[in-house]
Amino acid sequence: MNGRRRAPETRVALSLGSNQGAREETVLAAAERLSAVPGLVLERMSSLYETSPVGVATNTPFINAACVARSELSPRELLDVCLRVEAEFGRRRGGGPRGARAPAGPAADGEEGRSRA
Secondary structure (H helix, E strand, O other): OOOOOOOOOEEEEEEEEEOOOOHHHHHHHHHHHHHOOOOEEEEEEOOOEEEOOOOOOOOOOEEEEEEEEEEOOOHHHHHHHHHHHHHHOOOOOOOOOOOOEOOEEEEEOOOOOOEEO
8 A cells, every 4th residue: 555545435437439540459558457447447348329519620420429437536547547548549638539538426326516537
């Protein structure tokens, strides 16, 4: 143990997507990469969906998927992991084509005013 306190385990929703190269393989590889992160357990992943680009300067359709995971990471740690995975897959922020993206957010647990990541 490294002496650092872990965040309580929470449930998070992650959206994955790519509109460059082998889009399906990129999304699946990003999910695999995330599943290897200590303290992050991917529980479920949706089917892959092709969607039209919105708000970006490209005509290339996206392949998207959603994942539900359990996380012991703090919100900042989870964001840092997602940004690192995006960068590993070639994502450059700024509205152009996207290699892989992995935005994260809390998944509602049904209790008013409370969410689990």
